[in-house]
Amino acid sequence: MNPNPNIPRVAIVGAGPAGLMAALIAARAGERVVVFEKLPEPGVRLLATGGGHCNFTNTLATDDFVRRFDAKRRFVAPAIKALNANRLRLFFEELGVASHSPDGFHVLPVSDSARSVRDALLQACRKLHVEFRFNGRVANLQIDRGHVTGILTSHGTEPAARVVLAAGGASYPNLGGGESGFRLARLAGHTIMPLCPALVPLVARETWPAALAGVTLPRVAVSLACQGEARVAGAAHAAGATHTTATGSLLFTHQGISGPAVLDVSGRVSSALMTRKAVSVMIDLVPDRMIETWQAHIERLRKEHGAKTVLSVLASILPAALAKVVLEHVDVPVATGVARLSREQSRKLIMAIKHLPLTITATEGFGKAMVTKGGIDLAEVCPRTLESKRVRGLFFAGEILDVDGPCGGFNLQWAFSSGFLAAQNLMV
Ligand SMILES: Cc1cc2nc3c(=O)[nH]c(=O)nc-3n(C[C@H](O)[C@H](O)[C@H](O)COP(=O)(O)OP(=O)(O)OC[C@H]3O[C@@H](n4cnc5c(N)ncnc54)[C@H](O)[C@@H]3O)c2cc1C
Incomplete structure (x- = not known):
C-alpha cells in the first residue's frame, strides 16, 4: 500500500x-x-x-x-x-x-x-x-x-x-x-x-618494519603508553602513565604496521598524534608466554641445548627476519650460543620480545x-x-x-x- x-x-x-x-x-x-x-x-x-x-x-x-x-x-x-x-x-x-x-x-x-x-x-x-x-x-x-x-x-x-x-x-x-x-x-x-x-594502519619512524612488509604475526599484543589515557585491557588504571592494549594479528607494511591488533589501538594513537609528533607503541611478540616463563625456558635451554644459537631459538617462534631485528635491537650477535648469553643479555632479550618498541609518527590517514x-x-x-x-x-x-x-x-x-x-x- x-x-x-x-x-x-x-x-x-x-x-x-x-x-x-x-x-x-x-x-x-x-x-x-x-x-x-x-x-x-x-x-x-x-x-x-x-x-x-x-x-x-x-x-x-x-x-x-x-x-x-x-x-x-x-x-x-x-x-x-x-x-x-x-x-x-x-x-x-x-x-x-x-x-x-x-x-x-x-x-x-x-x-x-x-x-x-x-x-x-x-x-x-x-x-x-x-x-x-x-x-x-x-x-x-x-x-x-x-x-x-x-x-x-x-x-x-x-x-x-x-x-x-x-x-x-x-x-x-x-x-x-x-x-x-x-x-x-x-x-x-x-x-x-x-x-x-581510526581503524587505520600506522606509519613508523623505524625502517625495519618495511623490510618485513607482508609478514603477519598471528597473535601479538600492541600497547601504547599515553599520559591521561584511562584503560589497560578494559580495567581502570592507577595514576600516571597508562596503557591501552589490543591483542590479535599484526601485519608489517611498507610504512609500518597494520592488522586487527594495530587497528584496534589506532584510534587512540591517532588522537594522541593530534597534539604530539610521535607516539610510542610496544609490541608483545608472544603475549601468551609471561616473562617468568621465558626466564625458565632460557635457563632450561642453557643447560640442555647450550650450543644452540639464540637466532635458531628465536626463529622457532618468530619469523627469522623478525628474530634478527630483535637480536639487533638488543645488540646480541645472531651466532651467539644460548649458553654464552650473559644474564643481562638474556634479560634484555626477554624484554625485547615482550616490549618491542616502535615509534609511530603518523597514520595512513582518512584514505x-x-x-x-x-x-x-x-x-x-x-x-x-x-x-x-x-x-x-x-x-x-x-x-x-x-x-x-x-x-x-x-x-x-x-x-x-x-x-x-x-x-x-x-x-x-
Ligand atoms: C574498507 C572498509 C571496510 C569495513 N569493514 C567493516 C566490517 O567488516 N565491519 C564493520 O562493522 N564495519 C566495517 N567498516 C565500517 C563501516 O563501513 C561503517 O561503520 C559504516 O558504513 C557506517 O555506516 P553509516 O551509514 O553511518 O555511514 P556510511 O556507510 O558512510 O553512509 C553514509 C552515506 O551518506 C552519504 N552522504 C554523505 N554526505 C551526504 C550529503 N550531504 N547528502 C547526501 N548523502 C550524503 C554518503 O555518500 C554515504 O553513502 C568498514 C569500512 C571500510 C571503509
Missing part, C-alpha cells in the same frame, strides 16, 4: 547502513520516506566492508558487546539493546539473508557477500515505496524556531517533518566519506568533536581509515531516541555521531542499531 500522501515526510540524509535501516523501519511504521544520497547508488561503503564479505556483527553477548565501546558505552547501550546482534541476524534472515559465524566470533552473511545485505535492504525499502534521490547531495537543513522543517539540495528545498542525518564519517572519500554531514550538523548548531582517522573518530558531540543527543537536544525533529544515526568501535562487526552493528532506534522514535 502506498503511504498516505497527506502525512508529512521523513527525510533521510545518506543511504549507508544507518540510513537504509532508518528508512526501512520508518516506512514499516507507515511513514512517507525519502532518502537523499549524494552518490549514484546506495550503500557503497557497505559493499566494501569485511573485504566485500560484510562482517556485520559478532557473537558477543549484548552487555559485553556494549562494553567494547569503552567511554561511549552508556550512549550506545539503548540502541544496541533495541536491536542487538541476535535480533539483527533475525532481521536479515527475514529479509532472506541468513548469516553464520565460521570462526565463532565474526558474523557474516552465508552468501559471503555484502551486496546481498545491501540489496535486501534496498528491495525491502522499495517494496514499501521509499523514494530514493541518488546524486542528491544535501546542502543544508531548514530549521524554523528550533524545529526541523526540511532540507535543501542543489535542486531546491524539500519539506520534511523529521530528518535523520546518517551521512557517515570522513573516511574513504572514494566510498562517500567526507565532512559534509558534519558541516550540516554544525550549521544546525551542533558541536563536532575533533575528527581523526585508509575504516572509521572516523570524533563527530557530533554525544552530550547534545538523547541516547534513548537519538534526537537532537538542539533541534526538534532532527535525529542522528551511524558514524556521524562521536562513536567508533573496534574491529569485528561493532561499527556496522552500531550503524544498523542506531538507524533502527532513530526510526522508532520519529513518529509524532
Whole structure:
C-alpha cells in the first residue's frame, strides 16, 4: 500500500547502513520516506566492508558487546539493546539473508557477500515505496524556531517533518566519506568533536618494519603508553602513565604496521598524534608466554641445548627476519650460543620480545581509515531516541555521531542499531 500522501515526510540524509535501516523501519511504521544520497547508488561503503564479505556483527553477548565501546558505552547501550546482534541476524534472515559465524566470533552473511545485505535492504525499502534521490547531495537543513522543517539540495528545498542525518564519517572519500554531514550538523548548531582517522594502519619512524612488509604475526599484543589515557585491557588504571592494549594479528607494511591488533589501538594513537609528533607503541611478540616463563625456558635451554644459537631459538617462534631485528635491537650477535648469553643479555632479550618498541609518527590517514573518530558531540543527543537536544525533529544515526568501535562487526552493528532506534522514535 502506498503511504498516505497527506502525512508529512521523513527525510533521510545518506543511504549507508544507518540510513537504509532508518528508512526501512520508518516506512514499516507507515511513514512517507525519502532518502537523499549524494552518490549514484546506495550503500557503497557497505559493499566494501569485511573485504566485500560484510562482517556485520559478532557473537558477543549484548552487555559485553556494549562494553567494547569503552567511554561511549552508556550512549550506545539503548540502541544496541533495541536491536542487538541476535535480533539483527533475525532481521536479515527475514529479509532472506541468513548469516553464520565460521570462526565463532565474526558474523557474516552465508552468501559471503555484502551486496546481498545491501540489496535486501534496498528491495525491502522499495517494496514499501521509499523514494530514493541518488546524486542528491544535501546542502543544508531548514530549521524554523528550533524545529526541523526540511532540507535543501542543489535542486531546491524539500519539506520534511523529521530528518535523520546518517551521512557517515570522513573516511574513504572514494566510498562517500567526507565532512559534509558534519558541516550540516554544525550549521544546525551542533558541536563536532575533533575528527581523526581510526581503524587505520600506522606509519613508523623505524625502517625495519618495511623490510618485513607482508609478514603477519598471528597473535601479538600492541600497547601504547599515553599520559591521561584511562584503560589497560578494559580495567581502570592507577595514576600516571597508562596503557591501552589490543591483542590479535599484526601485519608489517611498507610504512609500518597494520592488522586487527594495530587497528584496534589506532584510534587512540591517532588522537594522541593530534597534539604530539610521535607516539610510542610496544609490541608483545608472544603475549601468551609471561616473562617468568621465558626466564625458565632460557635457563632450561642453557643447560640442555647450550650450543644452540639464540637466532635458531628465536626463529622457532618468530619469523627469522623478525628474530634478527630483535637480536639487533638488543645488540646480541645472531651466532651467539644460548649458553654464552650473559644474564643481562638474556634479560634484555626477554624484554625485547615482550616490549618491542616502535615509534609511530603518523597514520595512513582518512584514505585508509575504516572509521572516523570524533563527530557530533554525544552530550547534545538523547541516547534513548537519538534526537537532537538542539533541534526538534532532527535525529542522528551511524558514524556521524562521536562513536567508533573496534574491529569485528561493532561499527556496522552500531550503524544498523542506531538507524533502527532513530526510526522508532520519529513518529509524532
Ligand atoms: C574498507 C572498509 C571496510 C569495513 N569493514 C567493516 C566490517 O567488516 N565491519 C564493520 O562493522 N564495519 C566495517 N567498516 C565500517 C563501516 O563501513 C561503517 O561503520 C559504516 O558504513 C557506517 O555506516 P553509516 O551509514 O553511518 O555511514 P556510511 O556507510 O558512510 O553512509 C553514509 C552515506 O551518506 C552519504 N552522504 C554523505 N554526505 C551526504 C550529503 N550531504 N547528502 C547526501 N548523502 C550524503 C554518503 O555518500 C554515504 O553513502 C568498514 C569500512 C571500510 C571503509
